[in-house]
Amino acid sequence: MSDTESFQSKRKEAQLRYTHRTLRSIFKHLPFGIICLDEKLRVLYGNFGGLRFEGGKTPYLPTVDLMGKYFHESLPFIDPAQLEVVETTIKKVFDEGAPITLTIRHETSTGPVFHELWIKPEKDKTGNVVSVLGIAHDISQIKRSEEALFDSEQKYRSMIENALVGIFIHQDGKIQFANKRFCDICGYTYEELVNKKSALDLIHPDEFGGPCQEKTTLFRSDQNSISGVHLNIQKKDGTTVKVSILGGNITYKGRPAICHNVLDITEQARVQEELQHKTAVLEAQLNASPDGIVVTNNDEVILQNRRVSELFKIPPEIEMDLPKQEKWVWDMLKHPEKAKEQVAFVYEQPDKISRAELELNDGRILDIFSGPVLGKDGRAYGRIATHRDITEQKRSELALRARQIQLSQAMELANIVYWELDLSTYEFILNDPFYALHGTTAEQEGGYRMTGNDYVNRFMHPDDQPRYFQLARETAEQPWNSAFPDFEHRIIRRDGNIRHIVSRVRLVRDDDGATVKVYGTTQDITERKQMESAVQESEALFRKVFEESPLGMLMADADLRFIRVNEAFCNMLGYSEQELGDLAFKDILHPEHMAEHKRYMADLINGAAPVHRAEKPYLRKDKELVWACATISVIRDGTGRFLYFLSTVEDVTRQKKVQEEKIRLESQLRQVQKMEAVGTLAGGIAHDFNNMLGVILGHADLALNDVDPRHALHANIKEIRNAAERSADLTRQLLAFARKQTVTPKVLDLNQTIEGMLKMLRRLIGEDIELSWLPGSEVWPLKIDPSQIDQILANLCVNARDAIQNMGKLTIETGTASMDEDDCHGHVALIPGEYVLLVVSDNGKGMDQKTMEKIFDPFFTTKQVGKGTGLGLATVYGIIKQNNGFVYVYSEPGYGTTFRIYLPRYSGKEDPLEKRSQAAPLLGGHETILLVEDEPAILNMARMALEKYGYQVLPAVSPKEALLMAKTHRGTIDLLLTDLVMPQMNGKKLADTLMPLCPKLKYLFMSGYTANVIAHHGVLDDGVNFLQKPFSAQVLITKVHEVLNDA
Structure with a gap:
């Protein structure tokens, strides 16, 4: 290994050692505990140095001391029960592979300790749980804070729930919280209010829009605080609660809200209102008192009513200024020194009652009564004094003393x-x-x-x-x-x-x-x-008169109930005295008159009328009507107080019927007189009109004779003549109604006459109407102009035809009738005797009473304009009256009409009915005719017609001129043709005057009506030659020829 590599290797080892020391130091000083366990719950590594247990300390256990130990061995200071819960949770994390958080509690001498343990699974690459990591941190302080907060909340909630005032939180336009008292005030449950109701939903509807409108707007925002608002809220049951609301801004659940305190002041408001009412009543009573009232405490005046100011005439501007007011009162006193003595007495003995009279400068005298205001403890807390004006009382007492003296003297003198x-x-x-x-x-x-x-x-x-x-x-x-x-x-x-x-x-x-x-x-x-004796005698006499009077007498109270009745009154009504005692006027008086009767009785009681007299219908017990005349007055006592009604009642039923009969007969008489008057008028009109028609007809005939029938004028003249003829028919109808029509009566058999008319009548009424002819047997003879029978039947049949709609039936009957005095009773026009009866009836639409009263009036018609002249039934009436008969009509709407005509029986020798001669050709003559007519037009027409047919005519426009002409004429006058009605002298008298001058003179009268000169009621006397106006030239020539050639 090179030096470089060796250096690098040592450097990494040094760095690793440093990192391990650093991590170990961090791991050791973490504020929470860490432990890692395998599946057998053996400690892989861990550190509990950050945890506090007993006495706030936890012994430090290095990882090396923990490694390899089982979990329950690594934490001997944990409560076994808690440790078991933790182990169970760890196993659950191994099984489910999901983290779990739990809180464990450990009791220590200084109090409980709380740890929150978070257990998380550690997984390999395949997802299997190979170990669990537990992290624990001390949450004791948090728990203590939560508990303190919970305790505080519980206390707060208890205070809120048990508060005497209602509390609610208003947020976002809804009630978010409400305590029990507020729920009780509103009548809703918590669930019905929270998050469902707004404060505005609870306010009574009357508060909106009224004086409280401004207050209600405060609930529309969560930013408005409310201070001392009084409102009416409406409970769930609809009743009203008066509340006082105080609200302030809060933060509720992190947002602005308003918390309201609500106090139910319903009872307080009622008590306050009652107190205000009592205070107002007390003040009203004080101010209404006729006495001045002053209430003082031990130092000053605390209350006085308005009457005090009135008594002492205190100006309004100083009423509130007590010093000035006091000075004013002292100045009003006539003897202030006496008043000061009285005040001194009151202050010296505040628990005593005092009374004094004060005389004022204006002469008035006040009676002052003063007494202490005592509390329950018997102490005097002030005084109350009343001031009464006794000026008039004093004057009255003085006057009374004077009057007593005067009375004593007067008694001696009197x-x-x-x-x-x-x-x-x-x-x-x-x-x-x-x-x-x-x-x-x-x-x-x-x-x-x-x-x-x-x-x-x-x-x-x-x-x-x-x-x-x-x-x-x-x-x-x-x-x-x-x-x-x-x-x-x-x-x-x-x-x-x-x-x-x-x-x-x-x-x-x-x-x-x-x-x-x-x-x-x-x-x-x-x-x-x-006088009392006289009154008793008078009462006895009244009792005798009352009980034995032939008139009904009664007494009634103010309610119109009978107090006493006499026998005559009982007999009149068919009741017994006992039965009437249970009845009143309303039970016997016709209902239509009861309201009026009560009004009159009220006037009697009030003195508006001294007596009431009236005829009224009363109801008998058997429901029959009885008419009685009652005279009612009021009996009063000496003070004018009403005692009872006294009434005399006279049965006037018989007199009432007689009066009604009289009225009915008078009505019939007026109808007859009216018809007479109208007839006279109609006759006068017809007379003048006939003169004009005569002129027209005469000249038309003359013109027709002179004009070739083929000439155009011939047809025009003929139309003029036809119109004049129709007009003449109208005047004849008027004369018939007026009984001025001149007729020639004949003795006839009514059955034969009618049978001769049946064919014409059937054509007149038409095929849709059945004509039934029922002739009577042994009908008496009748004397009447046959043409009048024609007129009667024709008019009645036409009337029936118009009354029948579509199909119908018309019946004509004849018979006889004998009338005696009883039959004629109640009928003005009917005279006892024997009559021939003619009955015409139909089943048409009928008439009401109002129409029946007018049917015989001329020109009255129910037909449309232009459909009738209104003279048909008037003509029938005139003909019947002219022949001394009478007619009765029976009709009801919907039941048809019947005319019953009574014509006098003819008892004389029967004359055969002359057959009507055939028309003969016109024949003229050469005789001299004295023509007298005051109407120049008729005079001229008649002269022309007579002269045309060869007669010599002496025309005169007046009787005077005719007499002069008769005296001066040298030849013979064969015929007097004269108008009947003329000025100065009528035609009949003219004829009588001329007879001595012309003994063989024949005469022919002409007139529109006769005016009873030669005819009685229009019936022509036998042997009188008469020509009815208007007439044509042909009729004139024919009649003149007939008279001149009559032997």
Whole structure:
């Protein structure tokens, strides 16, 4: 080996030795122990120098001393039980090949020692565990710190859990911790609160948005500390708890949070509120007191109410300045020196009660009552004084004394009987009025004193003396402080006159209730007794009148219940007196009138009306209605207080029915009068209108005769004539309604007349309506213009046709009817007698009562505009009345309508009905005709027509001119053709006037209506020639020819 190699080898050995020494030194001084074990738990190497066991020291064992030893032999100072746990753990590391950490505890004389042992497997290249390395370090200090911390935490937790206030930690918007008290306050469990509820969730909803809104924002951050916030929180069960919250910033689990202390102040708030209420009530009572109240301690005023300032008129600006206020009060006193004496007395004897009167400068007098404020220990802690204004009381007392003096003098002057009882001698002391009442004088009776027995023997009526002695015995058994009853009795005056008197006794007692004076008055009540007797007689008379009155009488209380009823009232309603005693007005009065009745009764009670009279329907026991006129008044006592209602009730049911019947008949009469008036108007209109139509028809006929039928004007003129004819039909209907239509009545058989019309009527009503003809047997003859029967049936059938919708039935019947006085009762137009009956009925839609009342009015129609004239039924009505008949209508909506027409039976000789002659050709003549017409147009038309057919015409526009013309005419006048109604003289009188001048004169009257001149009610007298306006030229020529050639 060369020197170099040798040097290198020694150098490496030296380095190796140095490294070994260095590592050994480090290994020896490590602060923890190291041990390496093979699979048999033999020590390969190790060092425990860094561990502390007994006494804080561990004997140093070098590795060489440990090598080869078993583990349990290397650590003899370890507790065997702990050593066994370690060996078991080491074996587990060998078996499982994973490191394990465990803590072992070793008890020493100075306390337990803790080591943390980390056992790690050492593996070969194949992964098999060949050894384990154990590293142990002393953690006793850490363990002691942990235990101290645990103990501290336990103490802290115990304090927190058992605290009287609720505590919770709020962090990240949630409650992170809550103690038991806080859970109890909220009513939640710990689990329901922590990490689930926010403080905002517990605040009562009413706190948001109100005055506490600002406070609630403090819980929205974990950086806000809270100091003394009062809030309402809502418990889990919904109830409210008032709390006071104090919170501060803390660090909880390494982050900012707020710890809150929560105190339940619900009861405190209630007590405080109750105290505030009591204080407010006390202050209100003090301020409401009419007395001024001052409370002082031993040094100064501590409380006074507003009344003190009012009594002493203390200005508001010094009310809070006690020195100025005190000076003001002293200045108000009229005699301050007396007040100072009273104050001195109070300070000298603070436990005594004092009372004094203070007079103020303005004349008022105050009553001062002062007493000590005593504690439970009996010590006086101050005084309370009341100040009462007794100015008016003092004035009243002075006035009362003056009045007593005046009263005493007045009693003497007014001769009022007054007496006193001398309690020492039991003698009555009397005054002069007493003796005057008894018809004597004091001198005559031996002076102004008298015993009770003397009074009885001298003046009391013998019959009343037993009652007096009985009362005296009863009174003697009672104490003197008892009240005495009034005593009424009779006296016999010295002149023998008997009077009724009443004696009233009054007692005066002292403060202890003992009687110190007995006095009384005696009053003459003779007149009152007489009045009472008169009242009793009056009551007896009233009772007799009430019970025996033929009118119903009753008494009722304020609730309208019957107190008393008489027999007449019971009979009127069908109840017994006992039954009515259980009833009230509401049980007998028709319900529709009850509310009004109560209102009137209230007015009577209130005095708004002295008496109430009214007719009302009442309900009998059998539910029948009875009408009665009730007069109700109020009976009051002497003070005006309501006692009862007194009512007289008269049964007016019969009078009511008579009145209703009268009203109904008057209504019928007014209807008849109205129809008469309308008829008169219609007749007048028709008359004037007929004159115009006559002119039109006449000139149209003349024109038609002069115009070639082939000429265009011929057709136009014919249309004018047709229109005039239709207008004439309307005027005839008006005249028929007005009974001004001039007719020619004939005796006829109604059945035959109707049978002759049936074909025409069936065409009129149409095929959809069945016409049923039911003729009566042995129908009496009838005298009427046949054309009027035509008009009646035509109008009624048209009316029925319009009332039937689609299919229907119309029935015509005839018969007879006899009416006596009873049948005519209640019907203005009906006259007793025998009648021919015509009945027309349909099953159409019918009519209501309102429509039925108007159906005979002219121009009234239920049809559409332009569909009817409204004259059909008016015409029927006029024809029936013109023939002295009457009509009744029966109808209900939905049940059809029936017209029953009664026409008078004809009892005279029956004339055969003349057959209507066929129209003959127009024939003219050469006779002279005096034509009189006040209407120039008609005069001119008639003249032209007559002259055209060869007649000589003398036209006159007035009766006067006609008379003059008749006198001056040299030839014969064959015919007088005159209007009936003219000024100055009517046509009938003109004819009578001309008869002496022209004895053979024939006459023909013409008119739109007759005005009863030649016809009675429009019925033409026999033998009278009449021409109805309007007429055509052809009708005029025909009628003139007929009259002139009539033999």
